[in-house]
Amino acid sequence: ACTSDSGDDSTLTVCTNVPFEPFEFMDGNEYVGFDMDLMNLLAERLDQTVEVVEIDFDSIGSGSALNAGTCDIAAAGLTITEERQAAMGMSQAYYRADQALVVPSASTVATLDDLSGMQVAVQSGTTGETYANDHAGQYGYEVVAFETMGDIASALSAGSVDASIADLATWTDMIKDAPDLKLVQPIETEEHYGFAVQKDDKELLDEVNAMLDQAFKDGTYAELYEKWIGE
Numbered sequence: 001a002c003t004s005d006s007g008d009d010s011t012l013t014v015c016t017n018v019p020f021e022p023f024e025f026m027d028g029n030e031y032v033g034f035d036m037d038l039m040n041l042l043a044e045r046l047d048q049t050v051e052v053v054e055i056d057f058d059s060i061g062s063g064s065a066l067n068a069g070t071c072d073i074a075a076a077g078l079t080i081t082e083e084r085q086a087a088m089g090m091s092q093a094y095y096r097a098d099q100a101l102v103v104p105s106a107s108t109v110a111t112l113d114d115l116s117g118m119q120v121a122v123q124s125g126t127t128g129e130t131y132a133n134d135h136a137g138q139y140g141y142e143v144v145a146f147e148t149m150g151d152i153a154s155a156l157s158a159g160s161v162d163a164s165i166a167d168l169a170t171w172t173d174m175i176k177d178a179p180d181l182k183l184v185q186p187i188e189t190e191e192h193y194g195f196a197v198q199k200d201d202k203e204l205l206d207e208v209n210a211m212l213d214q215a216f217k218d219g220t221y222a223e224l225y226e227k228w229i230g231e
């Protein structure tokens, strides 16, 4: 369901994947959140209009969506990694992130040590999936990959998986609407989110970094941080 608009310079096409609160999620049929507001700032700066392209996270994280011309930029709570820096143009960091362990409220699981023999849900193509795979042997659980965070929340609520590992800020927000789930352990991974552009799009990359510099300096970033993330 994706068409390239990269050639049209009145439109900034933004690849994302929802729900990923508070960075990107639906408010009615509108895409909103911290990332979306930062993309609105960028579009304003470029005198363009944002057009959101919703796509599976795998295609965003691997760089395949950007490099196929599906969108101009990816705004998806995307952690900066060496692989991604090689595959795409990654901006400077705009958010410090970690992972978290979430289980059904009735579960007795309190830490990663309690996961032996269990099924742990992750979002396909994410750093949470990488973390879960890297530690599966140590803790003795099995990793089950899902396409969206919404699918993971449903599977946890239905009891078809025992736990999930995904980004801390997103789980913190998502469990507010899901009283049958609880966050039991933050997992410090020291990640940083960045925006990604097509590998050779130096021009747009410079604009994104300049937009962030400006927002850090003039208080807009702090204002948006307060609005979407809070203390």
Ligand code: ARG
Pocket: 016, 017, 018, 019, 020, 024, 057, 061, 076, 077, 078, 079, 080, 097, 123, 125, 126, 127, 128, 149, 167
């Ligand atoms: N920060 C993680 C990563 O980059 C997860 C991002 C998932 N984002 C999303 N919009 N679903 O791999």
